[in-house]
Amino acid sequence: MVITVLKRSKGLISNVIDMTKFDISLFTGPLAEEAKKIIPQVFKSIQKAKVIYKKEIKNPPNEISPAPKEFWEEIIKKCESLGIGLIGFAPVEEDLIFKKDYVGGIELLYTNAIVLGMEMDFKAINQAPEPQAGLESLRIYAELGTATNSLTDFIQSKGYRAIACHPLGGPILYPAMAVKAKLGQIGRQGLLITKKFGPRQRLSMISINAEPLPDTNIQEIDISSYCEKCRRCLSSCPVKAIYDTPIINKNGTTTRIDSDKCFNYFYKTVGCSVCIETCPFHRIGYKVLYYRQI
Ligand code: SF4
Ligand code: SF4
Numbered sequence: 001m002v003i004t005v006l007k008r009s010k011g012l013i014s015n016v017i018d019m020t021k022f023d024i025s026l027f028t029g030p031l032a033e034e035a036k037k038i039i040p041q042v043f044k045s046i047q048k049a050k051v052i053y054k055k056e057i058k059n060p061p062n063e064i065s066p067a068p069k070e071f072w073e074e075i076i077k078k079c080e081s082l083g084i085g086l087i088g089f090a091p092v093e094e095d096l097i098f099k100k101d102y103v104g105g106i107e108l109l110y111t112n113a114i115v116l117g118m119e120m121d122f123k124a125i126n127q128a129p130e131p132q133a134g135l136e137s138l139r140i141y142a143e144l145g146t147a148t149n150s151l152t153d154f155i156q157s158k159g160y161r162a163i164a165c166h167p168l169g170g171p172i173l174y175p176a177m178a179v180k181a182k183l184g185q186i187g188r189q190g191l192l193i194t195k196k197f198g199p200r201q202r203l204s205m206i207s208i209n210a211e212p213l214p215d216t217n218i219q220e221i222d223i224s225s226y227c228e229k230c231r232r233c234l235s236s237c238p239v240k241a242i243y244d245t246p247i248i249n250k251n252g253t254t255t256r257i258d259s260d261k262c263f264n265y266f267y268k269t270v271g272c273s274v275c276i277e278t279c280p281f282h283r284i285g286y287k288v289l290y291y292r293q294i
Contacts, residue, residue, distance in 0.1 A: 023269075035138070042168060045166060049166045057163075061161050072214035086117030086194060086201060089115070091213070092172070092207055096253075110163060111207075116151070116205065121136050130269075133271060140201075145204065189257070221286065232279065237262075237274060242256060243257065
């Protein structure tokens with residue numbers, strides 16, 4: 001039997017976020033109490049995504065299911081009820097699948113993608129690089145992970161096949177997939193910047209064997225011309241991890257960050273987020289483009 005609905009990596013290398021390296025001793029008092037609830041939720045949601053994948057891959061389908069526009073409308077409505085603020089659709093790009101998904105163990109994906117984003121709290125991110133901002137990142141990893149699993153359950157209950165991809169780690173380059181799904185553009189600091197939340201969101205994905213994908217009519221946005229002039233993230237990164245000139249790789253992807261430098265600081269601060277906090281698209285929002293003075 002020839003299976004055509006599954007997509008696999010062409011060898012893209014990923015950098016793993018190792019949660020065991022987070023310095024959680026930074027969380028003290030009420031933050032420690034919150035962390036005690038949030039961290040197990042992160043692991044629980046990762047575990048559930050792994051179970052979904054194992055079940056799916058045991059008996060993969062050999063054809064793509066047709067989906068009417070009413071089905072996609074239901075998905076969009078369900079997202080809203082789960083607190084998922086961003087939803088976009090795009091075919092899964094094999095060039096963007098990682099050789100190894102260290103966190104979820106996912107090796108194969110279905111043909112199409114539902115790309116999801118959840119906003120992080122504005123005030124918490126304003127504390128970056130203090131632990132409040134790091135804890136907010138973890139909270140969204142837990143909430144978006146749980147919501148992604150619930151949406152996957154919902155899709156499966158409608159008779160479609162779906163694989164949940166957790167926001168922490170993940171089998172595919174989420175920001176690039178989000179650009180393909182027309183959710184936003186990549187900023188100088190390598191993060192997705194959207195019209196709704198600026199750089200203040202975490203991303204996840206569901207791969208699904210359904211088509212045709214809906215046309216969500218999301219407006220194109222223009223970030224790159226602003227980033228060309230603005231260097232705030234570059235100068236404010238505490239460990240100078242953001243490259244002045246991004247590296248264009250042979251496979252067509254772009255590397256904007258020295259991930260060794262970034263990850264070391266990221267672990268020490270449990271999530272850093274300075275390059276989110278400092279970005280005008282976080283502080284002021286998309287209206288910065290109407291006032292192009294930097
Ligand atoms: S997360 Fe922090 S260390 Fe990493 S690039 Fe952004 S500002 Fe620099
Ligand atoms: S801080 Fe400035 S240069 Fe960096 S991503 Fe935001 S707009 Fe672009």
